Amino acid sequence: MKFPHRPIDSADDLPDDRPPSKSQVKRDMLALQELGEQLIALPAHTIRQADLPEALRDAVLEAQRITAHGGRKRQTLYVGKLMRSTDADAVRAVLAAATQDDRASVARMHALERWRDHLLASDAAQTEFLDKYPGTDAQQLRQLVRGARAEVGVDKPPRLTRQLFQFLKAAIAAHDTPSHPADNEPLPSF
Structure with missing residues (x-):
């Protein structure tokens, strides 16, 4: 007796119950x-x-x-x-957060370096920096810029250039962090 011909199901029609390969x-x-x-x-x-x-x-x-x-x-x-x-997704989230923090830190450092180079290259940059970051000690900024410019021409270690960088870092951080926790709250609309 002959069996009736049944069409073979395609691979898409079969359920994939096989375990993953080695x-x-x-x-x-x-x-x-x-x-x-x-x-x-x-x-x-x-x-x-x-x-x-x-x-x-x-x-x-x-x-x-x-x-x-x-x-x-x-x-x-x-x-x-x-x-x-x-859970691998939790580990990936930790890695992504750490990478994001690293990128933000590198971006902040590059911004500080650009400010330092701009201040050393231009006198108008001091006014620009003081306008952007009010509350910065203008006298100390001018002294550090003047000293760092003097270091550039002489074969000296860049001590004042490093101090200028640290000063800029502290000034920007002081401006960006609120002095009072309520500063982050939105103002009420009347």
Whole structure:
């Protein structure tokens, strides 16, 4: 007796109940291992503040402490093992936040360097800076700029240039941070 011909279902019609292949499992584990290595590369204070499971946090801090190559490699593998039971999205969020903080910090440093270079290049820049950041000590700013300009022509260490940079950093930080917690609140509309 002949069986009636039944069409073979296409692969799209079949449910995919198969477990992932060994290669896919290995790729997933290696991706988690790389996440763990990125976590180890973060500063310790960022790890301590991060919302991570205690075992993972301790393992990452221990990996940062270990200097021997073999021991560090074993600890990195252990961090990768712990990553398998941890929510990878939470770890990615920690890494993204740390990267965002780093980018913001670098951007602030570049802005400070631009201000310093602008102040050293132009006399009008001092007035511009004082207008933008009121409350800055104008006399100290002028003294530092004058001294830093004098250092540029002579083969001296850039001590006053560094002091000018630190002064600008403090002046901008003092202007950007509110002096009173209520300063952040919006004004009432009447």
